[in-house]
Amino acid sequence: MKLATWNVNSIAVRLPHLQRWLVDARPDVLALQELKCPVEKFPAQAIAELGYEAAVHGQKTYNGVALLVREGLPWREAARGLPGFADEQARLVVAEVEEPASEAPLVVVSAYFPNGQAVSSDKFVYKLAWIDALASWIERERLAERPFVLMGDFNIAPAPDDTHPDWPQDGILASPPERAAFARLLSLGLVDAFRRFPQPPQSYSWWDYRQGAFRRNLGLRIDHILVSPALLPRLRACTIDVEPRRWERPSDHAPVVLELAPTAETST
DNA sequence: ATGTCGTTTGTAAAACGA
DSSP states (O other): OOOEEEEESSSHHHHHHHHHHHHHHHHEEEEEEEEOOOGSSSHHHHHTTTTTTEEEESSSSOOOOEEEEHHHHHEEEEEESSOOOOOOOOOEEEEOOTTTTTTTTTEEEEEEEOOOOTTEEEEEEEHHHHHHHHHHHHHTTTTTSSEEEEEEOOOOOOSGHHHHHTTTSSSSTTTTHHHHHHHHHHHHHOEEEGGGGGOOOOSSSSSOOOOGGTTTTTTOOOOEEOOOGGGGEEEEEEEEEHHHHHSSSOSSSSOEEEEEGGGGGGOO
């Protein structure tokens, strides 16, 4: 089972990259963020031709998330939008995926956390409220007690090692309140899959388009895959695929990929 | 360097968000 998350920054512009990457990587489930397109303009046909079905929570201009599920895997959409949180912005979609030879379905979330713009701005207040509602929903539904994967663009670099050395540790994407919000998700029992494995130093998932940031590796690790304890015995690898960031006219984000052992192999 | 993208709107430059 291979799961991945990728902020594509406009699916209309990035469709060729998405197609190329799907053919190369063949994930079973891919979470997408920043579609920037309403559901009726989502390129479902092009994606179906590559063997994927989609749950789409779209919106014109901004935001927009989706979950692509490889054909042959039974699944159902479980929620569109953050349950219990009135939100005009399309930032979350949930699906339940039936794995072969598994008793419990895998609950998967594609989430596009608010950026927050600047610490103490109105958008920052909204960001913290949104994450609070997300954590409350996970807690209320006891999702951490099930096979559960929360993945997406969190817009938070959880620790100093997740930012390039010059990034302000009290600024947006790294500030103490944002890191505390991320820590609350971990306190529910969820685990940052990337940090379960040895990783190259200065591993990042996002680089600003400006200032040659990618060339100089001035990035942040803000795209994450959190998993519930039930999945820990199945973790095999978690990597950031920087290759698409090198392609012409790239997204500013790179995909993050998680490999899970099949359920059949987990009994020890 | 206010340095780049993607989208929208008073369809052309500017605003907005990231």
